Amino acid sequence: MRPAPTWWVLGAGALGRLFAIRLTTTLSLHLIGRRPDDSPLRYHAPSGEIHDVDVARTTLATLALHTHARPALVVLATKSHATLSAVEELAAHIDPQTPLLSLQNGFSIQPRLADIWAGPVLCASTTEGAYVEGNAGVVHAGTGTTWVGDIENTWPALARDCVYWLNLAGLSAYHDDAIVQRLWHKLAINAAINPLVARYRIRNGQLRDRPFRRMVDTVIDEIGPLLEGEGVTPPPAGWHTLVWEVIAAMANNRASMLQDVLAGRPTEREAILRPLLTAAERQRCAAPTLETLYHDTPS
Ligand SMILES: NC(=O)c1ccc[n+]([C@@H]2O[C@H](COP(=O)([O-])OP(=O)(O)OC[C@H]3O[C@@H](n4cnc5c(N)ncnc54)[C@H](OP(=O)(O)O)[C@@H]3O)[C@@H](O)[C@H]2O)c1
The missing domain is CATH 3.40.50.720 (NAD(P)-binding Rossmann-like Domain)
Structure with a gap:
């Protein structure tokens, strides 16, 4: 040894x-x-x-x-x-x-x-x-x-x-x-789940219910093309499957961003959403859903 x-x-x-x-x-x-x-x-x-x-x-x-x-x-x-x-x-x-x-x-x-x-x-x-x-x-x-x-x-x-x-x-x-690819994939998952569960104070699994399911899909629809525009390879089964599989596996969990909001602690909003907004600016793409999530999430 x-x-x-x-x-x-x-x-x-x-x-x-x-x-x-x-x-x-x-x-x-x-x-x-x-x-x-x-x-x-x-x-x-x-x-x-x-x-x-x-x-x-x-x-x-x-x-x-x-x-x-x-x-x-x-x-x-x-x-x-x-x-x-x-x-x-x-x-x-x-x-x-x-x-x-x-x-x-x-x-x-x-x-x-x-x-x-x-x-x-x-x-x-x-x-x-x-x-x-x-x-x-x-x-x-x-x-x-x-x-x-x-x-x-x-x-x-x-x-x-x-x-x-x-x-x-x-x-x-x-x-x-290729750790950068993996970090971006994890960021995509966190961006699709954490701000929404923190805003609505729900467990991850509740995202599968109406009206949240559509909100998650709309966020993923914005994230996927942005990340691909940054040179990130899409996951083999696609962005939607990547996120929904994590939601199913972690259905009972309370995301850390929700715990931070409930405890009045700063959130990791900047680390998770800011890189996507910066990518949108760089690519001159509109990202209205991500903008709204950013503004609705306490820093
Ligand atoms: N927890 C998870 O399951 C998990 C999973 C994957 C990734 N992560 C990532 O791992 C990182 C840490 O997460 P966490 O859940 O462990 O956070 P956490 O429970 O909030 O722990 C962070 C710790 O850092 C301490 N700290 C802050 N500034 C410090 C300083 N200047 N010197 C020494 N200690 C300092 C904090 O102390 P105070 O309490 O005094 O502020 C706190 O104890 C985050 O970026 C998170 O996204 C976490």
């Missing part, structure tokens, strides 16, 4: 806790939050079992005082809109060439990180599903798959190394040399 590296996970929310719980079993792991906390993380498995897991939980300031071990990779598990400022804080504490792994949804923060960060920026697209419970709990709502690559496909060996450690930790992960 390869010598275990040190990784940091920045952002102790749902996905950060989930990845930290897994990764702490196989490598030297620090979960970095905004508040110090030394209680174990409580993991609610998809099976319903509950385990308390000891994870080194810290803040950037504490870490700087107490450890000189610099990370071989930092997993970014903040929301898209919080990521740039989190990386600015992080930069003071790590080597500028340190690889980053972005877990963010949408396609907004990934190219910006690739522009500003001197080291490699890997991007992940994950179908793992998790939400926080209290200060130390995480509910693993659904087991999924994580694909890792980088925008220009410059770092395939690094991406495969990252995938090796994720798999060793029990997360199902693959290298994807």
Whole structure:
């Protein structure tokens, strides 16, 4: 087995806790939050079992005082809109060439990180599903798959190394040399589902009912041509099937954007809808449904 590296996970929310719980079993792991906390993380498995897991939980300031071990990779598990400022804080504490792994949804923060960060920026697209419970709990709502690559496909060996450690930790992960395509596909799904369920405060499965079904189809009719205009290959069974299959599989779920709206937290509207509106401007296409969704979704 390869010598275990040190990784940091920045952002102790749902996905950060989930990845930290897994990764702490196989490598030297620090979960970095905004508040110090030394209680174990409580993991609610998809099976319903509950385990308390000891994870080194810290803040950037504490870490700087107490450890000189610099990370071989930092997993970014903040929301898209919080990521740039989190990386600015992080930069003071790590080597500028340190690889980053972005877990963010949408396609907004990934190219910006690739522009500003001197080291490699890997991007992940994950179908793992998790939400926080209290200060130390995480509910693993659904087991999924994580694909890792980088925008220009410059770092395939690094991406495969990252995938090796994720798999060793029990997360199902693959290298994807076309990660940008996969991120756009996920963005299409999120754009067709999240703003509508957040606006109407419904579970995903209710989108299959009237009057929502038609609204979803109208959004997909706008998204598909826009993405193809950006050079994104359509999914084999088409955009409608891609979205409707996810709605059926996640029928009982409350999308994260709905949870954010209900809790009065900022949403990932910019990361999910803004890239589509920018594509529409670039292609000089009207996107009236997406414009309306953007204006109806709190930022
Ligand atoms: N959850 C999922 O199932 C899932 C699945 C696929 C993709 N994603 C993507 O993964 C990303 C994270 O999602 P999430 O659900 O884990 O979000 P989350 O539960 O809101 O967690 C984000 C965490 O980042 C922390 N944070 C913000 N700024 C920070 C900073 N400067 N330093 C340290 N920590 C900071 C937040 O702390 P505070 O609580 O103090 O604000 C919060 O704990 C999102 O882009 C999301 O779209 C999530």
